[in-house]
Amino acid sequence: MGKRLWVERSEDGTWNAYSDEGAHLTFGKGEGQFNPGDLMKIALAACAGLSSQFAVESALGKGKGAKIVVDGTYNPDDDAYLSFDEHVDVDATSAGLDEQDAAKLEERVRRHIEKSCTVKHTYEQETPVRMQIKVRH
DSSP: OOOOEEEEEOTTSOEEEEETTSOEEEEOSSTTSOOHHHHHHHHHHHHHHHHHHHHHHHHHOTTOOEEEEEEEEEETTTTEEEEEEEEEEEOOGGGTOOHHHHHHHHHHHHHHHHHHOHHHHHHTSOOOOOOOOOOOO
16 A cells, blocks of 8 residues: 545635644645646656656766656546646757757657656556545534
8 A cells, every 4th residue: 555645625615734753735726736647747757857866966066956847738627637748858058968869868868757757657658547435514
């Protein structure tokens, strides 16, 4: 079983996500808030970032990382995303890499993401969701 997470509605209408470890995130559907679809894209980008971190830092130095932009094709009729486009941008301009070293880093980043990104693996397959509803009274 994974980490225990839950969400609760606040009096101001926003939602808060929590973990047993003390993490907290506010979200909602209002202006300036991440909505659940945004959080799906953030999860994909964050997973790629964490998965590629070792490869990037090994080549460019501690604290370096990629900028990952994720967009999605949304189908309002099905209320579902049909696909995601992920762009991983590694700024290695200060490292002085030649063409061959840059290509090796690109391949290494790709391999790390392909191997270790749980979110990508999950999105690429049909994932059943079991729901239970309990109304306390």
